[in-house]
Amino acid sequence: MLNLFQAEWIKIIGNRWASGFLIWIFPVGAFGFIVIFGLILALSPVARENARGDDTGPDANTLQWTKQALDVWDFPVGVMGRLILLGLTSVVFGGEYQWQTWKNIVPRNKRIPLILTKYCMLALVIVLAFALMSFIMAAGYGLLARIVGVSYGPALKGSVIVDFAGDYIQKALLALVAIIISTAYAALGTMITHSIIGGVLVGMLLTYAEALSALGMAVIAHFLDQPVILNLYRLTPGYNLQNVNEWLSHGQPDSANLFDMLEVSDSLEFSAMALAGWVIGLIALSAYYFHRQDIT
Amino acid sequence: MSETVAIRVESLSKTFGRRKKRRVEAVKRITLEVHTGQVYGFLGPNGAGKTTTIRMLLNLIHPTEGCAYIYGQNVQRNHSVLRRVGAIVEGAAFYNFLSGRRNLEVLARTANNYDPKRITALLEQVGLAGRAEHRVKGYSTGMKQRLGLAAALLSSPDLLILDEPTNGLDPSGMHEIRQFIRELADEHGKTVFLSSHLLSEVEQVCDRVAIINLGEIVREGAVTDLLEGKTQLRVEVSPADKAAQVLQEHWSLSTTMTLPAIPSPPIPSPTTAAVKQPGNSNARWLTVNASHDDAPHIVRHLVNHDIDVFQITSQRQSLEEYFLSVVREETERAAG
Ligand SMILES: Nc1ncnc2c1ncn2[C@@H]1O[C@H](COP(=O)(O)OP(=O)(O)OP(=O)(O)O)[C@@H](O)[C@H]1O
Ligand SMILES: [Mg+2]
Numbered sequence: 001m002l003n004l005f006q007a008e009w010i011k012i013i014g015n016r017w018a019s020g021f022l023i024w025i026f027p028v029g030a031f032g033f034i035v036i037f038g039l040i041l042a043l044s045p046v047a048r049e050n051a052r053g054d055d056t057g058p059d060a061n062t063l064q065w066t067k068q069a070l071d072v073w074d075f076p077v078g079v080m081g082r083l084i085l086l087g088l089t090s091v092v093f094g095g096e097y098q099w100q101t102w103k104n105i106v107p108r109n110k111r112i113p114l115i116l117t118k119y120c121m122l123a124l125v126i127v128l129a130f131a132l133m134s135f136i137m138a139a140g141y142g143l144l145a146r147i148v149g150v151s152y153g154p155a156l157k158g159s160v161i162v163d164f165a166g167d168y169i170q171k172a173l174l175a176l177v178a179i180i181i182s183t184a185y186a187a188l189g190t191m192i193t194h195s196i197i198g199g200v201l202v203g204m205l206l207t208y209a210e211a212l213s214a215l216g217m218a219v220i221a222h223f224l225d226q227p228v229i230l231n232l233y234r235l236t237p238g239y240n241l242q243n244v245n246e247w248l249s250h251g252q253p254d255s256a257n258l259f260d261m262l263e264v265s266d267s268l269e270f271s272a273m274a275l276a277g278w279v280i281g282l283i284a285l286s287a288y289y290f291h292r293q294d295i296t
Numbered sequence: 297m298s299e300t301v302a303i304r305v306e307s308l309s310k311t312f313g314r315r316k317k318r319r320v321e322a323v324k325r326i327t328l329e330v331h332t333g334q335v336y337g338f339l340g341p342n343g344a345g346k347t348t349t350i351r352m353l354l355n356l357i358h359p360t361e362g363c364a365y366i367y368g369q370n371v372q373r374n375h376s377v378l379r380r381v382g383a384i385v386e387g388a389a390f391y392n393f394l395s396g397r398r399n400l401e402v403l404a405r406t407a408n409n410y411d412p413k414r415i416t417a418l419l420e421q422v423g424l425a426g427r428a429e430h431r432v433k434g435y436s437t438g439m440k441q442r443l444g445l446a447a448a449l450l451s452s453p454d455l456l457i458l459d460e461p462t463n464g465l466d467p468s469g470m471h472e473i474r475q476f477i478r479e480l481a482d483e484h485g486k487t488v489f490l491s492s493h494l495l496s497e498v499e500q501v502c503d504r505v506a507i508i509n510l511g512e513i514v515r516e517g518a519v520t521d522l523l524e525g526k527t528q529l530r531v532e533v534s535p536a537d538k539a540a541q542v543l544q545e546h547w548s549l550s551t552t553m554t555l556p557a558i559p560s561p562p563i564p565s566p567t568t569a570a571v572k573q574p575g576n577s578n579a580r581w582l583t584v585n586a587s588h589d590d591a592p593h594i595v596r597h598l599v600n601h602d603i604d605v606f607q608i609t610s611q612r613q614s615l616e617e618y619f620l621s622v623v624r625e626e627t628e629r630a631a632g
Contacts (some may be wrong), residue, residue, distance in 0.1 A: 007405035014394045100389035104447060106355045107378045108407035293358035296314075 004113060008121040012092055023125060023231030026075075034140030041147045050180035051148045063145050063152050066164050069138040069176040072130055073171040074159065074249075076243050077178045082207050085126060089183040090199030092122055095294035100293045115287045120181060126179045127172065134168075170248050179236045179276050182207070191289055210236045218259040227261040234264055237278045240271040247271070299367065302455050303330040303353065303488040308362035310348050317452065322348040324511040325362065329491055330504075332454075335481045337502035337519070338491040341623060345511040346491040347386045350459045353489075354383055368453065379407065382453035384461050388444030392433040396424055396443050399432055404450050418446040421571065437464035445473065455487045464499060470494070474501050495619050507622055514626045522618060529584045529591055532606040533598060536580035542601045543584055550583040550617060579606055 011018055017176035040047050075081040096102045105114060154160050169174065189202025214233040219228040232237060239254075246254035247268040253266040307325040317573045323345040330336040340346050351357045355378060363370050369377035389398045397415060406409040419428045422442040426438070432440065441464050448456055462470040462531050479503055480486040498505055499519060503583050507515040515522060528550060530602075533539040542550060584594060588610045598605050 001408075003405040003408045007402045010394070010398060010402050010405075011391060014391065014398060016393065063569065095391075100387075100392060103351075103354075103356055103385045104389065104403055105379065106356055106401060106407050108451075110375055114406075185475060289484055292358070296349075296351065296357060 001113075004109065004117045008092075008117050011095075012088075012121060012125055015091065015095070016028060018045075018088060018095075019125070022084075022172075023129045026129050030072075030133045030136040030140065034136060034143065037144055037153070038140075038147060041144060041158050045239050048148050049258055051144075051295060052150060063141065064143055065138040066153060066154065066160070066167070067132045068141045069164070070167055070171050070249075072134040072137055073168075073175045074245065076126070076130060076175040078206050079207060079211055079238065082178055083204060084181045085179060085182045086186045086200050086203035086207070088126070089122055089186035090190055090196045090203065092118055093183075093187045094194075094199040097190055097194040106295055111124065111291050114288050115187070116190065116283070118187070119283060121206035122183050123176055123179055127176055130175060152201060159206050166272075169250070174244050174248060177279055178237075178280050180211065181241075181275075181282060184279075184286055187286045188282075188289065191286065191293060207238070210238045214239075214258055218261060221261060222259075230258050230262040234266060234270075235274055237275065239264075240266075240274045240278075242277040243271040244268060244275065300332055301329055301365075302332045302334075302367060303336075303347070303489055304360050304365040304368075305329075305353070306365070308349065309360045309366055310345075310352060310357065311360045318557060321511055323352070323359075325432070326511070326513045327510065328506050328513060328516060332487050332489060333485055334476065334482065334504055335488040335490065335502045336487060337498035338508065339495060339498050339505055340491075340508035341519055342493075344508045346443060346508060347459055348511075349459055350383070350385055350489075350491060353457055354381070356376060356385070364580070379451060381457060382448035382451060382455070383459075384441075384444045384448050385456040385457075385459050387460070387463060387618065388440040388447075390432045390443060391439060395429050395431055396435070396439075397428040400447060400450060401441065403447050407451055413445075414452075416448070418449055421449075422446045438466065438469050441465055442469075443622045445476075447530065453486070454488070454609055458488065458490045459487075461490065461494055461496060462492070470497070471554070477501055507619060509623045509626050510630055512626075515622055516571035527587050527610055529586050529588070529594060529608060529610050530581055531584065531594065531598070531608045532581050534579035534604045534606070536582060538601070539598055539603045540582060542598065544583065546597070547594070548585045550585055550621070573605060578605070 022245050026097040043050060076176060096105065171228045185203040185206045186199040189206075190196065190199035192202065193199065213236055214230070217233055221227050243266055245251060253267065255263070255264045257263050304330050305326060307327055308323060309321070309325050310323040312320045312322055312370060317353050324503065326345075326349065338349070348357065352359050353366065355364075355370065355375055358372065363372070365371070366381060371377060390396075391402065394402065398416045399420065400418070401410060401412075404415065416425075416428075422445050424439060424442055424446065427435070427439065432443065435443065441461070445458075448458065454632045456477075458477070462473050465473060474497060477488055477490065481488055490498070490502065502519055504518050505516070505522065506513050531539070544550060544553050584590075591608055593611065595605050595608060
């Protein structure tokens with residue numbers, strides 16, 4: 001099993017252009033941002049003054065390493081982040097079709113482990129990249145705060161760290177769920193189209209369709225005069241990701257009144273169950289599809 | 297477990313496409329058996345169904361009907377038997393962004409038997425040691441094909457399934473690989489199942505051969521048996537057109553030209569159907585499907601019809617000609 005993971009790792013990391021531009025760009029970008037900002041602040045007293053000033057500068061809330069570290073995880077959960085992650089996941093799944101390399105691999109191991117390994121290693125690489133970015137942002141802002149000469153909290157106390165660790169794990173887990181759903185969309189797309197770009201396009205289609213499904217359902221609900229149909233929207237991954245994120249960040253549901261037809265306000269448990277269903281269902285579907293597929 | 301049979305295929309069929317219009321019956325109920333230690337040729341024109349059959353043997357595609365067994369195990373139910381198989385399927389394909397060595401490492405790890413020393417030895421064996429650390433992106437077709445052979449040998453398989461292994465190699469490369477394949481069978485006791493367009497290759501390398509055309513096996517047997525009694529006579533005659541007409545009353549003529557068994561100069565080109573001889577502008581070589589004993593009859597017959605005979609030689613039909621005649625026959629039969 002370890003060998004299989006290592007093989008996948010070599011393929012993902014060895015594809016330097018793809019992994020560089022589609023995933024390492026996040027931590028590297030964060031690093032670049034900190035360096036550039038640090039240089040500007042260090043060299044320009046005006047910039048320092050502005051940053052310190054109360055209306056243009058960062059508010060006290062921004063200058064907390066806990067917030068910096070946690071905010072990074074919002075990115076893969078949002079629609080934009082999910083779309084961007086389709087790039088790497090499509091390369092990892094679709095590359096095998098496009099480069100005709102499945103035929104070398106499939107006789108060497110069972111298909112289900114091959115697919116599950118891809119999910120695991122993609123999740124690992126992406127989570128690793130965001131964890132790195134999270135660390136860079138938290139530490140980097142501390143550096144910026146020091147250059148500017150403002151305080152950067154909270155203090156590293158036991159209770160603060162325990163609280164933070166709990167929040168961090170929850171946020172990272174939610175991001176992991178979002179990453180897996182994105183990966184599954186791309187995987188299904190590449191399996192159907194046998195190409196990388198196909199994975200991106202189908203993945204985009206599904207991500208948007210999901211986001212826009214509320215509108216479609218509203219139209220149908222309106223014409224049939226059946227507002228209950230809108231309840232289907234409550235099952236979409238996108239809605240549940242946002243809802244869980246809202247619960248984790250603000251301790252309340254992502255309440256909304258959909259098109260003045262339906263009040264939605266779901267519990268954390270409801271959304272967690274829905275997401276678990278999606279994760280298991282999508283992985284199972286893609287594994288089953290691949291298992292039955294002809295590699296030609 | 298019966299270890300004498302390496303591959304057994306039972307009325308194996310594959311139909312591509314669900315919609316009626318686009319349905320292609322790529323392989324139609326083929327049955328064959330490859331015994332251990334054999335080098336078995338799988339011969340057929342483009343689109344005959346060779347690669348499709350090989351993909352079914354490797355559990356890459358699911359048969360529409362029938363089963364493929366390797367060492368007695370149904371490959372669909374018992375995928376792990378493929379650990380004993382090394383394969384090249386339809387041209388080597390690798391991760392271009394990784395080096396040759398890294399590619400082999402990935403494949404070995406995927407099969408859960410990574411051994412760096414074995415990889416080094418194999419790279420040496422296929423003549424890629426010098427370029428092992430270079431990215432595959434820069435490899436020539438022949439180099440990729442060699443890397444493919446190394447990949448097939450990674451797990452020290454008992455059975456090699458090679459789909460056109462010499463495709464893209466230069467003549468010396470082809471010769472080398474053929475010798476290598478023969479060695480694998482003769483010295484290391486491996487079983488080889490080899491598909492090829494290069495009929496001379498099958499003739500040189502294989503013990504047995506199955507000829508596949510339009511998805512069906514049309515002939516099967518030991519290479520020597522298939523060619524037994526398949527002799528031809530080559531006559532140099534003038535005028536050739538009249539001679540052809542006269543001979544066709546009793547014998548069939550072969551339209552394909554091959555080198556005469558005794559290379560008497562000038563050698564007719566194997567690619568042109570007829571070569572004019574200097575001096576007698578009407579004289580041409582004709583190839584007659586007839587035995588050595590027919591030679592006097594043929595000469596007498598020609599002379600009786602006022603045709604000049606310059607030379608006559610007998611030769612064994614090559615597998616190539618045999619193959620072409622079989623395929624032509626079968627295609628005609630299939631057409632009506
Ligand atoms: N994925 C596919 N979908 C539809 N038809 C296919 C597919 N793969 C192969 N075929 C068809 O099946 C037939 C057999 O193809 P196959 O590749 O097995 O031939 P082959 O003997 O390997 O030919 P070649 O010598 O050119 O490699 C062809 O008519 C081909 O068009
Ligand atoms: Mg082929």
